[in-house]
Amino acid sequence: LLRLGWSELFVLNAAQSALPLHAAPLLAAAGLHAAPMAADRVVAFMDHIRLFQEQVEKLKALHVDAAEFACLKAGPNGRGQRDWARRRGPGRASVSLLPADAVGLSDPGQVAGLQEKSQCALEEHVRRQHPSQPSRFGRLLLRLPALRSVSAPGIQQLFFSRLVGKTPIETLIRDMLLAGATLNWPYGPMQ
Numbered sequence: 316l317l318r319l320g321w322s323e324l325f326v327l328n329a330a331q332s333a334l335p336l337h338a339a340p341l342l343a344a345a346g347l348h349a350a351p352m353a354a355d356r357v358v359a360f361m362d363h364i365r366l367f368q369e370q371v372e373k374l375k376a377l378h379v380d381a382a383e384f385a386c387l388k389a390g391p392n393g394r395g396q397r398d399w400a401r402r403r404g405p406g407r408a409s410v411s412l413l414p415a416d417a418v419g420l421s422d423p424g425q426v427a428g429l430q431e432k433s434q435c436a437l438e439e440h441v442r443r444q445h446p447s448q449p450s451r452f453g454r455l456l457l458r459l460p461a462l463r464s465v466s467a468p469g470i471q472q473l474f475f476s477r478l479v480g481k482t483p484i485e486t487l488i489r490d491m492l493l494a495g496a497t498l499n500w501p502y503g504p505m506q
Contacts, residue, residue: 317492318485322467323459324388325474326367330374331384336367363469370465374458380444383455386437389429 441452471484479487
């Protein structure tokens with residue numbers, strides 16, 4: 316699940332942590348000042364920066380609190396999304412960071428259950444904490460599909476290319492998870 320949704324999680328975490336989003340430092344951090352680049356690559360790279368900045372700023376404009384961020388990181392998708400939408404009504408489903416129907420998932424039912432709990436928790440939190448904003452729940456959920464507009468390769472190039480080179484983040488996540496499963500941690504096995 317983490318390998319599939321890391322880029323969306325990164326955007327949500329960038330908004331939550333108020334990560335600075337000025338283009339010049341992002342370009343410098345990505346190492347683009349060190350080597351000449353074709354104009355079309357510069358334009359494409361600047362488009363990645365713009366998309367990333369837009370999504371983070373839109374989340375910041377909603378003043379999402381910590382509980383809402385936690386719930387947004389675990390909303391419904393796939394079959395869970397359709398089932399949830401059918402129970403909750405039209406226009407209430409979202410794209411998720413935890414796809415219950417992901418290939419290779421050992422217990423899709425458990426993921427779907429967690430998604431349902433997350434959505435209910437978000438809805439309840441918004442209802443209690445923001446009673447004067449009846450459309451807030453829907454506005455929060457509607458932000459999630461747009462997170463997919465920020466590509467994982469774009470995020471990797473912006474923030475991680477100097478750190479990991481051309482190694483895909485998904486590969487690093489897989490390797491870290493596999494290594495963690497075989498290490499003898501002092502606090503017990505990693506789950």
